[in-house]
Amino acid sequence: MLEEKKELLRVEHLKKYFTTPKGTLHAVDDVNFSIRAGETLGVVGESGCGKSTMGRAILRLHEPTAGKVYFEGNDILSYNKKQLKELRKDMQIIFQDPFASLNPRMTVSEAIIEPLLVQGIYKSSERAAIISRVDEIMNLVGLAKRLVNTYPHELDGGRRQRIGIARALAVNPKFIVCDEPVSALDVSIQAQILNLMQDLQEELNLTYMFITHDLSVVRHFSNNIVVMYLGQMVECAPAKTLFKNPLHPYTKALLSAIPVPDPDFKMERIPLKGELTSPINPDPGCRFAKRCPYATEACTSREMTLMELEPEHFVSCRMIQEQR
Numbered sequence: 001m002l003e004e005k006k007e008l009l010r011v012e013h014l015k016k017y018f019t020t021p022k023g024t025l026h027a028v029d030d031v032n033f034s035i036r037a038g039e040t041l042g043v044v045g046e047s048g049c050g051k052s053t054m055g056r057a058i059l060r061l062h063e064p065t066a067g068k069v070y071f072e073g074n075d076i077l078s079y080n081k082k083q084l085k086e087l088r089k090d091m092q093i094i095f096q097d098p099f100a101s102l103n104p105r106m107t108v109s110e111a112i113i114e115p116l117l118v119q120g121i122y123k124s125s126e127r128a129a130i131i132s133r134v135d136e137i138m139n140l141v142g143l144a145k146r147l148v149n150t151y152p153h154e155l156d157g158g159r160r161q162r163i164g165i166a167r168a169l170a171v172n173p174k175f176i177v178c179d180e181p182v183s184a185l186d187v188s189i190q191a192q193i194l195n196l197m198q199d200l201q202e203e204l205n206l207t208y209m210f211i212t213h214d215l216s217v218v219r220h221f222s223n224n225i226v227v228m229y230l231g232q233m234v235e236c237a238p239a240k241t242l243f244k245n246p247l248h249p250y251t252k253a254l255l256s257a258i259p260v261p262d263p264d265f266k267m268e269r270i271p272l273k274g275e276l277t278s279p280i281n282p283d284p285g286c287r288f289a290k291r292c293p294y295a296t297e298a299c300t301s302r303e304m305t306l307m308e309l310e311p312e313h314f315v316s317c318r319m320i321q322e323q324r
């Protein structure tokens with residue numbers, strides 16, 4: 001019998017609001033989900049819907065406004081500075097733009113050594129052990145040994161992102177927030193980096209939260225997918241279910257925008273009208289209503305909640321919920 005995978009991360013009623021001159025910006029507004037160890041949760045949605053803020057709030061790079069985050073069953077929002085520093089070894093992040101996130105004055109080896117020293121995994125006097133660990137990590141992420149003394153500007157985007165991955169892996173984490181890790185790369189390089197990340201996940205039993213605006217990137221990669229709209233989850237389901245039977249009009253619109261190679265497969269194209277509205281002091285009711293082709297008066301007057309309409313398939317849409 002297959003062993004049931006353990007839950008690694010649980011997020012409950014997580015909120016992150018920013019105070020702005022125009023009002024309170026609801027960047028993340030009551031999200032709930034969990035991720036099992038060794039699995040990937042894909043988080044998708046348009047730019048500005050709160051994906052990065054959510055990833056950072058989970059890691060406490062942004063202090064959450066409200067909610068709970070449990071890592072291995074522990075309430076990490078109650079952690080003090082010392083506990084947080086320890087936690088950094090378990091929870092890491094890979095950024096979208098490796099060029100912006102790397103120090104231009106650090107060579108490849110210096111960039112990998114930095115987290116090893118900052119996290120206290122080695123003392124700077126342990127030279128031989130550090131050199132051997134850098135060698136091991138470079139090998140793991142497919143960076144040739146000869147690149148050890150090169151600088152980021154001497155490398156292409158793919159190699160730079162391999163350094164970003166190496167820095168995250170250096171401390172032996174269990175969980176990694178991957179924040180659009182391939183969006184800044186040429187399409188030809190994207191697949192290489194995605195394959196590397198998948199291999200690393202298997203080899204090191206990593207758990208990923210993979211943030212992307214592009215549903216097709218997480219299709220084959222994720223166990224479950226969360227679709228976000230203006231700080232809220234509109235749908236959450238196992239990846240296969242979401243692609244086969246999307247229920248929320250916004251998910252359908254995102255999916256219908258992905259080109260499909262199969263000419264027999266015709267999906268009704270649902271155009272998305274207008275832009276993402278402002279997350280500042282949002283109106284009650286469904287936040288997608290202004291762009292939804294099916295919206296009625298009732299959608300704008302009542303607060304929406306996520307409901308499990310099929311096993312593990314959660315949807316926040318009044319019309320779909322009432323059809324059941």
Ligand SMILES: Nc1ncnc2c1ncn2[C@@H]1O[C@H](COP(=O)(O)OP(=O)(O)OP(=O)(O)O)[C@@H](O)[C@H]1O
Binds near residue numbers: 048049054
């Ligand atoms: N430090 C901040 N102060 C004020 N508002 C912020 C801050 N960081 C993010 N925001 C706002 O929060 C909302 C969500 O932004 P976020 O970057 O999380 O979205 P995203 O879905 O990750 O988009 P992108 O892919 O463009 O980064 C946006 O309206 C953004 O302007």
